[in-house]
Amino acid sequence: MSQPGTDLWTLGVIVGLTVVTVVTRSFFFLSSREWQLPHWAQRGLQYAPIAALSAVIVPEVVMTQGQLITTWQDARLFGAAAGAAFYFARRGQGQAVLGTIVVGMAVYLPLHLGLGW
């Protein structure tokens, strides 16, 4: 069994991510002073989370080895599209995120393992 090694850089990143969790979840409790974000930043808060997710997701779905894929025969395209379609069909009700994963994988795995897409 070949196990990847543990390196200090990754552990350092993990500690940094932990600090990010604590700071973001407690952001407005850190200081007892009354203060407010500038107005533009408050509006920007609306758009940044979905932008960050999309910036991570899209290249992982439409690129291989740093190149835009040139075929439509890629299991990731169909998996992601099926997952998102399920989410919107359910209008986010119930366990919609769970459904997105299950439906997406149900489309992805046969294409990926069966057809080698």
Place this chain on the structure above:
Amino acid sequence: MKTSPDSSPLQRLRRLAAHPEFRAGAREISGVAPGLAAWGLMTGVAMVQSGMSTVEAVAMTLLVFAGSSQLAAIPLIAASAPVWVILATSFCVNLRFVVFSAHLRAYVMYLPRWARLLAGYVTADMTYVLFVRRYAHPATAPAEREAQMAYLAGGGALNWASWQLASLTGIALAQSVPLQWGLGFAGILALTGVACSLASSTMRRVSAGVAGAAAVAAFALPFKLNIVFAIAVAVALSLLLERPAPPDRRGAA
């Protein structure tokens, strides 16, 4: 107002755990636990399949305790992106918690700082949603405050425990699943689900579309800077395109 008798952090936490609202909080979280558990399971699998060692994956789940931030960081860690890019991306993915914390501020400011930070740390998406649904207004009387915090602690504790159990199970299972199956793709699907849940307005969908296109177009940038670039472009463009807010200069209430 009488201040509660000085007691050690441990005694305070024990008192919360014995409160009836602690159990109520745990019970309500248990309703959404299956979905969270599936997500945790898959985050565990995704961490290991990206090439992290077992020690790294276990440390990440136990410490970071933030599914979407972990999933967003996994490909960046695998690509050895610079630390600040990884942290900045995770911060942006976590910005919704900054909004939650602004809402929760009035509920927790009576607590000492260590307790506020702990309350913040354990308050993930569903914990927050269920808490503000049950308590629409911050309490002012000490007994009520205690009840609210007990509810938050109960929900937070069960959520933490079920997430960790599922995630550790995922880490264990991932060792026996071949990499070629591509189960790590489930992590991208989970992020897709969360992104869909955020796509609640036209401008947010524009932000997502711009960010996705920009991240692909700028992929050749070194150090995964395409992610930060894409977020900056999408937010700036959304702020420019949105309907200008009604003039409320000088913060008229």
